[in-house]
Amino acid sequence: MSQGQGFGFGLGKMKELTEAFKKAQQVQEGARRLQEELEQMEIEGESGGGLVKVVLSGNQEPLSVTISPDVLGEGAEVLSDLVTAAMKDAYNKSTTTMRERMEELTGGLNLPGM
Template sequence: MNPGDGGMDMQALLQQAQQMQQQLLEAQQQLDEAQVEGTSGGGLVKVSVNGRGQVEDITIDPSTIDVEDTAETAQTLSDLVLAAIRDAESSVEELQQEKMGPLAEGLGGMPGAGGMPGAGGMPGAGGMPGLSGS
């Protein structure tokens, strides 16, 4: 066994880890810059979120408001907003999987890579904080 071979393997592993870290940072930057829209009621309610799932804007079409039945309107709006958020959540999860999934797969059996299904334990890669339906 040649002691130099182990050093080369360690150097290659270190370079691979640095490369993956750079790819992770780039993917997180892309998620930060991404905008995803969820809609409900045929577009009456729109929710804009960033790629990390943080709600940035909610737009409600004024035609959804019935001034003669405010209680029903309030319930309808609540349902539509919730449906639009869930639609956006689904889109963000797809985007996150697209951007982060290949990196999580690349981690394979690396120590500390587990913890979040589909995210390889990477912070900020799984789910949408504050928007889960439960």
């Protein structure tokens, strides 16, 4: 090891490392705020032209299911299919929302795996 070089990091590398740590802290704080926002969000999925509606929180916790009386006479199988389709719709909307918000949070940071 040559003198003044430390562990192979020059001053330029230390600045880069310091900036990377600052960015990581910003992302961590943003992720905490995002988690709080997601807990408060309500994302609605529906099926059958609005006959069945499912509401999830932004972090995909089921909050409610609303079934129109108009669909009750259609039978259990149809109702089950409509509830499943509404849940899938809400789930897809929530994952899209989470992905978009994470991209906003980490945009431009060139994080591996993002």
